Amino acid sequence: MAHPDDVDFxxxxxxxxxxxxxxxxxYLIVTDGDAGxxxxxxxxxxxxxxxRAEQRAAAGRVGVEDVRFLGYPDGRVEAxxxxxxxxxxxxxxxxxxxxxxxxxxxxxxxxxxxxxDHRAVGAATLDAVYPxxxxxxxxxxxxxxxxxTEWTAREVWTSGGPLVNHYVDITDTADRxxxxxxxxxxxTRHRGEELERSIRGFLGHNASLAGLPEGRLAEGFQxxxxx
Numbered sequence: 001m002a003h004p005d006d007v008d009f010x011x012x013x014x015x016x017x018x019x020x021x022x023x024x025x026x027y028l029i030v031t032d033g034d035a036g037x038x039x040x041x042x043x044x045x046x047x048x049x050x051x052r053a054e055q056r057a058a059a060g061r062v063g064v065e066d067v068r069f070l071g072y073p074d075g076r077v078e079a080x081x082x083x084x085x086x087x088x089x090x091x092x093x094x095x096x097x098x099x100x101x102x103x104x105x106x107x108x109x110x111x112x113x114x115x116x117d118h119r120a121v122g123a124a125t126l127d128a129v130y131p132x133x134x135x136x137x138x139x140x141x142x143x144x145x146x147x148x149t150e151w152t153a154r155e156v157w158t159s160g161g162p163l164v165n166h167y168v169d170i171t172d173t174a175d176r177x178x179x180x181x182x183x184x185x186x187x188t189r190h191r192g193e194e195l196e197r198s199i200r201g202f203l204g205h206n207a208s209l210a211g212l213p214e215g216r217l218a219e220g221f222q223x224x225x226x227x
Contacts, residue, residue: 001118002030003051003074004051005055008058008062010160011100013170013173013177017170026068026090032052032069033047033052033055038190042186051186054186061180075116087132087133089148091151097155103161103163104158105161107161113161134151152227153227155227163222167212169218170217178195206218206220
């Protein structure tokens with residue numbers, strides 16, 4: 001994900017379901033998050049440090065212990081070869097079955113997930129999954145200098161894009177998703193009770209689109225087979 005809090009807005013309820021089943025989850029946050037928040041009295045380096053701490057706390061709310069940061073500058077991410085290599089490195093280290101990222105596509109019906117950083121990270125991640133991480137001759141320094149052999153992730157889930165082909169019922173984990181979001185106090189505290197109303201309303205709309213009964217809550221994804 002591009003920023004601290006992106007995973008919690010997009011898919012923390014789904015992550016909580018996975019960890020409840022014993023699935024190991026690793027977070028990789030690309031930027032330092034220093035362009036976020038509404039506190040003008042906090043220096044940008046201090047904001048970056050705070051946001052890393054908030055992301056670790058939020059991860060704990062949904063059962064994630066392994067949280068990694070690449071430290072790219074917030075608001076200036078591009079899908080470069082360097083970013084592809086850095087993501088491919090972590091894929092080879094973690095060796096996941098599934099990679100969850102942000103959509104590389106602009107969503108004109110709901111613009112907020114389509115931040116340029118989000119789209120750049122989504123594009124770089126898809127390229128890191130295919131072909132980079134699985135090709136032993138891509139970024140040969142990962143093998144020659146770091147001993148990281150190739151790895152094929154069998155599928156990618158994208159969040160926030162214009163296409164959704166899979167919904168996850170998160171009714172039972174929605175409270176933990178909200179707890180994770182509230183852990184990002186520098187980003188969410190000023191929204192007060194409106195945050196929960198907005199999140200529950202959106203999740204309820206997703207559940208309706210998924211054909212779930214009234215009162216259920218859901219997160220939506222585009223699932224892409226990559227094996």
